[in-house]
Amino acid sequence: MTLSAEEGEALIARVHLRNLAQADAGVVEQIIRMYFWVACALQEAKRSVKRLRDLLFGPGRKAKTPPESAASATSSEALGEGEGGSEVVPVAEAAGCEGEPAASEGEASLKPKGGHREGTGRLGAEVSVGAERTECRHEELAVGQRCPVCGQGTFYELPPGVERRIDGHGLLSAMRYALQKLRCSACGETFTAALPDEAGTEKYSARARAVFAVSRYDLGLPFYRLQGYQAMLGVPVADATQWDQIEQVGDCSYGVFAYLERLAAQGELIYQDDTSVRIVSLMEENRQMRAAAEALGRSRPTERTGMFTTALVVQVGERTICLYDSGRSHAGENLKALLEQRQASVDKPLVMSDALSRHEAEEDGLIRCHCLAHGRRQFSDLEDVFPTECQVVIEALKQVFDHEDEARDQQLSPTDRLAYHQE
Numbered sequence: 001m002t003l004s005a006e007e008g009e010a011l012i013a014r015v016h017l018r019n020l021a022q023a024d025a026g027v028v029e030q031i032i033r034m035y036f037w038v039a040c041a042l043q044e045a046k047r048s049v050k051r052l053r054d055l056l057f058g059p060g061r062k063a064k065t066p067p068e069s070a071a072s073a074t075s076s077e078a079l080g081e082g083e084g085g086s087e088v089v090p091v092a093e094a095a096g097c098e099g100e101p102a103a104s105e106g107e108a109s110l111k112p113k114g115g116h117r118e119g120t121g122r123l124g125a126e127v128s129v130g131a132e133r134t135e136c137r138h139e140e141l142a143v144g145q146r147c148p149v150c151g152q153g154t155f156y157e158l159p160p161g162v163e164r165r166i167d168g169h170g171l172l173s174a175m176r177y178a179l180q181k182l183r184c185s186a187c188g189e190t191f192t193a194a195l196p197d198e199a200g201t202e203k204y205s206a207r208a209r210a211v212f213a214v215s216r217y218d219l220g221l222p223f224y225r226l227q228g229y230q231a232m233l234g235v236p237v238a239d240a241t242q243w244d245q246i247e248q249v250g251d252c253s254y255g256v257f258a259y260l261e262r263l264a265a266q267g268e269l270i271y272q273d274d275t276s277v278r279i280v281s282l283m284e285e286n287r288q289m290r291a292a293a294e295a296l297g298r299s300r301p302t303e304r305t306g307m308f309t310t311a312l313v314v315q316v317g318e319r320t321i322c323l324y325d326s327g328r329s330h331a332g333e334n335l336k337a338l339l340e341q342r343q344a345s346v347d348k349p350l351v352m353s354d355a356l357s358r359h360e361a362e363e364d365g366l367i368r369c370h371c372l373a374h375g376r377r378q379f380s381d382l383e384d385v386f387p388t389e390c391q392v393v394i395e396a397l398k399q400v401f402d403h404e405d406e407a408r409d410q411q412l413s414p415t416d417r418l419a420y421h422q423e
Contacts, residue, residue, distance in 0.1 A: 125162040135160075170233040171211050171226065175199070209245045216246060257323075264321040265341035267314035270366075271352045272331045272359055277309040279326060310334040330358040339365055372397055 147153045180193040215221045221229075223239035230237050264270075289301035310331045312323040325334045335351065339361065342349075351366045353359040354374035376397045383390040400421070407417045 125164050128164060131164065170230060170235055171215060172208055172230055172235050172237060174235045204245050209249045212242050212246050213249045216242070260321050261323065261338060262341055263316055264312065264314040264323055265338050266343060266346050267316040267321065267349060268347070269315035269350045269352070270335065270338075271311075271313040272335050273311050273353065274308045274331045274358065275311070277307050277326050279307050282307050282328065304328050312338060332357075332359045332361045335359070336361040372400060 141155060143155055143157050145155050147155065177195055177199060179195070182191045183189065184191075212226075215226055216223065223242045226242065227237060227239045286301075286305045289303055289305065293299070293301040307326070307328060308330060309324055309326040310329065312325070312331075312335065314321045314323070323338070329337075331353065339349075342365075348365060348367050350369055351361075352369045352371055355370050376394060379390040379393045379397075383394070403421055407420050412420060
């Protein structure tokens with residue numbers, strides 16, 4: 001039987017494949033076992049991906065530390081000694097500074113990097129300023145008592161050790177009082193036991209109302225989510241009830257808000273901006289105005305239907321006051337109302353905003369500053385349509401931002417910073 005060259009090559013390939021399949025059956029079984037082991041390990045989530053990678057392929061190579069001679073040479077070149085320099089110039093002298101010499105650039109590059117950033121990681125016991133404190137003392141030992149171990153020395157007191165136990169509670173807790181009732185068998189008069197003094201007279205305490213307000217407007221928890229969470233803990237509170245209690249907190253804060261407005265009106269720097277908001281009562285007014293306009297044959301009402309939240313961030317000395325006002329008024333109208341409380345003897349404030357007309361107020365009583373970040377963003381959005389024209393403006397604004405970085409690095413005062421930009 002005679003085979004062609006192609007048939008011979010195909011026959012040899014089939015023989016090789018059969019031999020490989022027989023020889024590698026154990027290897028394939030090991031690979032399958034390894035696959036299922038890795039899958040189970042990942043599902044258990046007991047190992048991080050990095051530890052699992054090190055377990056499978058071994059730890060990676062660590063970066064080599066440059067020798068001391070190389071580090072010193074690097075620092076010498078950084079100080080401008082040249083190849084033939086024999087004297088070592090301290091870094092402080094090279095920088096024109098007095099005092100202790102600082103570390104060279106080579107030494108700085110050898111410092112270990114990584115680890116926890118400042119303010120991250122585990123927190124010590126000293127940060128728990130709101131924790132209840134309990135002193136635990138020895139029941140059988142006291143200061144001045146002889147040591148029961150050696151029988152020679154006496155005890156003296158050391159700073160106490162600290163242990164913490166952290167427990168969990170609901171945002172709201174409730175106390176249920178069972179009031180005993182007695183009834184006269186003759187006249188039918190009922191006598192109910194009095195509540196203890198610590199129970200108070202109101203169903204919802206001031207602390208509970210504060211928790212409602214903080215949960216909604218600081219933690220950002222919707223009413224229905226807090227309602228479901230408290231229901232799981234056996235202390236359900238309806239979402240409508242939460243709103244009623246928060247409204248009482250808001251009524252109490254109007255006096256504080258009015259006082260902050262008077263302080264903010266005297267500020268030297270004011271940031272203003274608008275954002276859209278949905279107010280249920282105003283939305284109902286909009287429906288009524290649209291219905292009235294349609295009855296008159298108009299396509300839209302003539303009254304203003306927009307709803308805005310104006311943020312006024314005011315710098316008053318070393319303090320920053322943030323005021324928020326929601327309604328139909330624009331940022332310029334809210335700023336005008338704020339500046340009406342400004343004293344005549346105070347200089348004009350700097351007002352920072354974008355160039356929209358809705359931010360305009362009584363411009364004679366302020367110094368208007370337009371935000372360059374808003375302006376640059378508008379040109380960046382139009383760059384695809386007008387690439388050449390927008391690039392001219394973007395490059396011009398880039399110089400301003402570069403000058404601002406330099407002023408910030410030099411930590412210039414506001415007056416020096418303005419003079420630097422003007423120059």
